[in-house]
Amino acid sequence: MSATITTSEGPIAGVHTYAGDCPICGQSIMACNRQLPHNCPTCNHPLRSTNPDSPLHNVLHCLRLYCDPRGRSTRREFWAFTLTALALFVLEGAVILLCNRAGCLSQIPVWTWLLLPALLVCPFGMVTIRRLHDLDKGPGLLIVFLALAILGTLAVVLHADGILPEIFTKDVAAWGWTALRADIIVGSIILYLSTQHRLYGPNKYGPAPK
Numbered sequence: 001m002s003a004t005i006t007t008s009e010g011p012i013a014g015v016h017t018y019a020g021d022c023p024i025c026g027q028s029i030m031a032c033n034r035q036l037p038h039n040c041p042t043c044n045h046p047l048r049s050t051n052p053d054s055p056l057h058n059v060l061h062c063l064r065l066y067c068d069p070r071g072r073s074t075r076r077e078f079w080a081f082t083l084t085a086l087a088l089f090v091l092e093g094a095v096i097l098l099c100n101r102a103g104c105l106s107q108i109p110v111w112t113w114l115l116l117p118a119l120l121v122c123p124f125g126m127v128t129i130r131r132l133h134d135l136d137k138g139p140g141l142l143i144v145f146l147a148l149a150i151l152g153t154l155a156v157v158l159h160a161d162g163i164l165p166e167i168f169t170k171d172v173a174a175w176g177w178t179a180l181r182a183d184i185i186v187g188s189i190i191l192y193l194s195t196q197h198r199l200y201g202p203n204k205y206g207p208a209p210k
């Protein structure tokens with residue numbers, strides 16, 4: 001479907017082109033002079049960031065769409081959330097090192113350190129899916145990445161904590177480390193793809209977000 005409407009008078013003056021359908025309600029979206037409206041005229045779903053230059057806005061936007069994989073995300077949005085999550089992981093790592101030096105690390109349950117990854121895995125997964133959508137790609141790579149990360153981490157952590165030693169043996173822990181190394185490769189591919197420019201215009205996942 002394509003359409004172009006040119007107007008020279010009134011508040012909607014300009015060249016209007018079909019830019020795809022709203023990912024929520026399916027309403028046809030018309031871009032004026034290649035600029036999307038901020039919100040869908042039918043369901044008010046945001047179609048582009050109102051302040052794309054603000055990292056805080058992009059992080060909060062990802063949190064608002066905590067479990068929503070629909071639509072597309074910009075590179076700014078993806079990297080703002082990804083770098084924020086990385087900074088939080090570095091901070092958690094620093095706390096673990098301090099606890100280890102203070103000799104109190106063994107007194108803190110291992111699952112405590114899994115809370116932050118558990119809280120961030122969903123919004124990170126959703127924004128990554130939307131970023132892949134922006135490149136007209138499906139979520140297959142992300143599914144592989146998360147599966148390797150979760151299974152590998154569980155194997156290593158539960159073996160180290162001595163939980164179910166008859167299942168999480170030394171060999172299972174070694175397999176877990178192998179999975180985590182492979183996960184680095186898959187993650188690097190996803191990060192590389194996330195640096196790429198998207199093609200202008202709509203794709204099967206909806207209109208461009210900006």
